[in-house]
Amino acid sequence: MTAQTLSGKELAASIRADVTRRVAELAASGRPVRLTVVTATEDESSAWYVRSIAKAAANVGITCDIADLGSNADRQRIVEALTMLSADPTVHGIILQTPLPEGLALEELGSNIAPEKDVDGANPLSLGRLAAGLPAFAPATAEAVVTILEHHDVPVSGRHAVVVGRSTVVGKPAAHLLLDKHATVTVCHSRTANLAAVTSQGDILVAAVGRAGLITADHLKDGAVVIDVGTNPTPEGGLMGDVDVAAATRASAMTPVPGGVGPVTTALLLRHTAEVAERV
DSSP, X not given: OOOEEOOSHHHHHHHHHHHHHHHHHHHHTTOOOEEEEEEOOOOHHHHHHHHHHHHHHHHHTOEEEEEEOOTTOOHHHHHHHHHHHHHOTTOOEEEEOSOOSTTOOHHHHGGGSOGGGOTTOOSHHHHHHHHTTOSOOOOHHHHHHHHHHHHTTOOOTTOEEEEEOOOTTXXXXXXXXXXXXXXXXXXXXXXXXXXXXXXXXXXXXXXXXXXXXXXXXXXXXXXXXXXXXXXXXXXXXXXXOSBOGGGGGXXXXXXXXXXXXXXXXXXXXXXXXXXXXXXX
């Protein structure tokens, strides 16, 4: 068996084209769209990601400001910045980029982002509304998981989905979104006993741990559909997912890394920002 490639590139391009049209209509009516990314780190991979968001935003007509608070920023400085941006009517989307300075948590600081501008689902209120089935922006990476499945016509309803990872950024919200699509969902984590015995029951497997090659062919049910959220740097300067490439011999379909979840995540952040601007 050779797994079908579930590319995210065409889907991302389609989303960006739609956002470009909507942003142009807003600009023509005197409502330019603006996104702000708040950073407080010197992490180079994070800086690369933020630059890629800014470039993608510019390509669809969204102004993207980077508020670099410095790696020594304390809690008060970050809270003040998020509070100010939340109150600014010209700002439509706010992203608090990780990693954060030592001792600071996204789950705590994200509560200072106005929920209506929380385009990456960092405010715990957003996650709570998501869990309750109420309107909210899901973290874009988690939303990308189900959006890719839908785009490639992968049946979800009634199937067993196994999510490996329980972060509030991907694992937990992805589980809620899959439940909303009527999947039966199991969530695995670092303390799950005999991981392969659990993951091998999944018709759909979502790997979102951040450990290169953690999931092997032995972790998969024959014919499973695999969504690989991992983006782990390699010594050669490339990226590798959480799923070993040899898993393609057992899976029926897999997302590539790069070119799978990543571009869809960025496109969804832009779509969320445009949606906020359309509401005001």
